[in-house]
Amino acid sequence: MNNAIRNEFEQWIISLKDSSLNEIQTKLLNLLISNFDTILPLGTAKSQRAKKIAELIEKNRSTLAADFPLVSPNIGYSTDRINNISELEIGPFRGFNSSEKFSFDTNFTFLYGPNGSGKSSFCEGLEYALLDEIEEASAKRILIKDYIKNTSKQEGKKPIVYTKNGDRNEAVPVQANQILYKFSFIEKNRIDAFARITATTNSDQKDRIATLFGLDSFSDFVDGFTNNFAPQLTLEPKLANEFSESQKTNNENIAKLKEVNESIAVIAECWTTLFKEINNSDVSTKESLKIFLKGEDGVSGKIYELQQLKASEIQKDIVIENFSEIQEKVSGLIETSKTITKKLTEFQINSSDLNFNDLYSALIGIKDISADKCPACDTPLTQVVINPFQKAITEIEKLKSLSKLQEDLPSLCRSAVKDINILNIQINKVNTDITSMNIKEILVIPFVSDVEYIDIKNVPTWLPTLSEELNSVLNALPEITLISERISSFNLNLQEKRTEKEKVDTEIQKFEEYETRRVELSTQEIQLNKEKSEIESSISKFNEENSEKLVAIENEKLLISEFNNYIEAYDILIGNLKNYRDKLPVKLSFGLSEKALEYYNIINQNDPEFEKLDFLSIPSTPGDKIEIRFKGIKNKEDALHILSEGHIKVLGLSILLSKISNDNLGFIIFDDVVNAIDDDHRSGIAELLTTHPDFKTKQQIITSHGEQFINKLEHKLGASAASKLVRHYRFFPSDSIEYRGIKVSTGDTKHYILQAEENYTKNSLKDAASKCRQAVESLSETIWKKIIKERNINLTVKIRSPGFQPELSTVVDSLIKELKAIDPNTTIFNKLKELKEKYPWSILNKGTHEQDDLPEFERSDIKNVIEIIKEIDTGLFNFSLTTVVK
Template identity: 35%
Template structure:
């Protein structure tokens, strides 16, 4: 655990590109972690050990962190479930035991001291590579903790997993991948006592919840820095030489300052070069940018930006097609209108006649204008007739108007096609000779008509139609437009890049000029002190030899201080990393654990402590905006629920393929066990996840199997760990009797143990009617029952309860797709004579009786079968 967390810390400082010395000392600590772990701050033992290692190994240790946290490429999505584990010798296992784990649910029951923890530790070691309990008990060599004490040997467990492709795979330990698969009861116990600690420790207890106590203790074992009393950071010879050089302090100071500036220049040059390209040297950057004698990137970009780009035509095949379609549709519409006008041409003549007669009405008022007959003698007044007929022939005018409008539309549509043709002939340059479309150009758009349109589509000696040439060219120009737009975008990027490179070149020239000035200054000062250097040559050599070690000492000191600060910072940030984005899942799990609480007591929000001094704050559904200190208002049981919800939420968030829960009975109070069972086994949170659960509580073990139902219990793996006898080895019952009442009843019935079958049937019927059936009736119908009880402490009579539930199910108002599947077995049970010996046994139980009639096996078979059918329908 400590090593893996330290590796994750190393990954963080590696990603942050910590100084080389820091990475070097991190590598030294990792290489000698087992030696450093037992040492603490007392008498400076750890710091002295680190100094001794650093001074010895500084020159040979890599200054880059190369190791990674996870050395294999397994991902949780590739693993479906654990399939098998072979363990022993290991802790309580003195010999090899093989466990078949190939089920979505593995239930393990055993009293305290029977070996359940050894089983879980075997899984922990096989999957994570270490056991947290060993670290907490300060076993630096975990094999001493994990070996069987009676035979003195230890063999790593072998764990096989099933993968998505159906293959069985032997797993290697991977703490990074599997560390959130385990839920440890001790962590929840510690978390539940969070109220007893100061607020400053609450964040640390979030780390405790995730098993990081050992790592926190490891971090606290580092002194904040290396003091002068542990290491020489100045140099004694150097002090002697300094006394002699006081007369030359000005020159030395000048040189020192100049060198410091040069060192800063190196950093500035490196930083500037890294802006150009990570890992590029300053000199290579200068060459890449270009010089007067050898042009580089800047000149190349300037040349590229001078190249012209083609004009954007905005022509598209779709636009051309739409224009052509418009012409075609308009021509067809005009033809239709002309046909209609031809068809009614005779009416058009009459219209002109009637219009002429109407125009004469003002001059002639008493005789027919055609035959001079007086109006008194004509059959019909011609003026009135003309007016009426003209009204009837009004649609002819509409036809003529529509034809004229279509003619205008046709002209516009042809011009639109011509506009496209005109652009294409100008821009399309892929012909060696004249563009074939040039022959269709006109001097004036007013001359464009249907004749021109027909020419554009006319065949010419097997050549492509003009319209086909137009399509080809428009398609090519459309593609050219796309490329031109891409080119414009690239030009913008190049211009931006050119600006950046010119700025880099400007800064580089400043740095080169500064370097030249500092080097000149150094040479002048060095010349002034040459005589002094010759006179004190021996002392200077001694100082130089000493300086190398002092330089290393200072690097060690600075690197150590940086590392310890970063390590403490990492430790403080761990809680926020662990619980990030868990809020919604934690709320859903907590509310599921507390489903029987009043709605006002369910959570609407939660704020987990992410920094020192923060509290766990919660808000409730009746006032979601108001937050309270959770430790101030929640009971210890509810605090445990929050701790368990955080661990399970992390398991879900990390997509762990399985959940290993060691003894939840100790971690959960009585009030929440039923709801937590339903959360684990009925709700959808862990529906596709393998669950391996151990417990010392037989009632909890029994309740799980009856909650699961017959079929799910059959598919699960159920094991019982038995107390040891004379042999010092964990005893396991791989074929333990089922605690599911119906399965037990079926087993007894098959063995002709009728009384025992009835006994288990009674327990099954109590469990189903008071739990699942009543809840089902209440969910889909009226669950209010009127039950008579003999006294306040009398149990509910099963006959009365069963009859009332059947009555509720039979009501027409009760509607559910599963109704018949529930009602049929309930009717079968209620149909058994209430005075029969079998039903009396189910209803009240039976004391030991002798010389009484035998139970009817067929009746008992009906009871067991009906209970099985009812369980199938409700599970």
């Protein structure tokens, strides 16, 4: 059984291959499989297995492989399943002193003998040869080599099972394989255990099915893994506890360092948040933030700029009209200079006449005194070429316009001087605007030189220069269209500055808050880093002074952590293993309900109809019950609560047979199963095994301590089939042999007709007649059961006295009557009628009763009776009421 447990354990490991196992879980799997034989016999008593696993972990943890275990159940065994076995070579083995050979060249091999005659040794030989182990040896924890040892020879050999090579019909050894052949064995012990385990809980019902399928040993092995593994590994930090007082301050420092580091991390996040809030591409570090806010000199920077903006006066908008006014003013001055030039020229031309102004005035003054002669030469006026008085009057008139020039020129010059002053003021204003706009393509306008009017004489000294300068100013003036666009843009900028200035208080407050936060963060960071440095220094000093202890404590801590990982891995894996174990019975019994129901009813065919089932459900999930419903009843019941022990055994056998049918196994080995089933159901078992299409073609090796069951099997087959399909082996009882061991011989047929023929051949006519009577009794019972199953009839029979069986003669008469009513053309009817009418009934009676006065048997009569009985036997197998009942 050790191999079976190991195989199932390895099957579970394979089921984990696609799971996401961590390294520790994989290592633990490797530890369990590599030490399987060590932990197998240990259980939960005194925590033996748990302690051993803990010991193995401590010893091997550093060398355990982390790769998934390489397991292969039944490695080295053939995976080709055979459908029949031809021979068993056994001995010395258990009770077999010497080598024996058993041939299985027919469909049925019947082996019978009393308890203790060697049948169990025979079955264990097949078990060892086919499964590579013996369950009983494992259960008793006896080494297989000791268990199979024959006490007389003091040695034991592994039996060999052969099968026929399909191509050359040669006998070849069969390789053992638990997985392929374990369900070919049906054992009495399993059926008994299935019926006797209590079923008070769903878990108990699961255990029943596990026992039936031979999983109880694996289940017990799995139960050997405790659910409380943790106490087996050292989880208490002894070194750390002893050093705890010394380490308390250091632990406080470590905790404080953690807090400081967390605070530094928070400060770092605050810096990041501050950078994001400022949202300036040039600000990404603490230093760049400081320069941005306060400048490299600690004074300039954004805050200073905002303060300057708040204190600054923003110029008024530039007025485009200022440029137009200059143009107008220059144009006016040009016109004025032209007028001055013209008048000045005129004045200069006529200015010599001004010298005679007094003369002409004097002449006019003395005109009345010397009205008729020239006052200068006394020449009579009548004789002069030009009248001096008239000329004086004419010239005086001319000098009046020159006087006006003398008056106008100073006025014009003074006006020009004034306008020049005004123009220069305008030019200065415009130049200031041009400079503030900082437009390279627009040059500043040249000033006009200041002039001073003294008198008309000095006008020619500055008038030409003025004209040139005015033209320069005119040429320097930009185009109004160009300057207008630039002024509009500049004025818009000025407006934006005014708007910004209106917000400057809010901005100053915001950036001053940024600066406050910057300073606070810097201060906190400096303080925290200082504190961190001091704590790290203390920790470092502590570590240096206690380095060896700390290493030991750290190793202890790592070991405990590793042990905790193993505990977690153990809990997960063993939990998975137990879940796998719980699901196994369900997995193995999947899809068996329908067949099991059919087989159950066949085995119980002689029970009342209300004892039969029309529903059976084998659990499909762990925890479910085996549910049944009797015919004619609506309610479903828990089978293990309501069925008798005998019927539970029949149910167990039905489930095992349905497993064989479902898995399409080619041969079945029954280990004295009939001992587990009560007498009432053995006929149904014989019917199922010999006539049902699922089994009648399978190879069956059946051991039984009771010859009656073998008899039933042969009679279910019929005489013709039994003679061809059955091989017998008889085990002698131990009190009939002269030495310790097992004695086997080829057995005799148990079919009454075949026994009658054998006795007839030996000329033992009385024994032949006796077997003929027994054959008629068996056939009559079979015919009676067939009829009563389909037709509700009562046979009229005679019984000599209470407790006696009905007289055979009256049973046959009643059967003849009923068969005639059913169909008078059947072989059974005609041959029974012939048996009763043609031959004296005393032939059958003489074979049974001891009477001295009876005449000798006629050999021909015995032969003819045997032939009639054989025809009835053959006809019975071809007789079906469903084809004849109207």
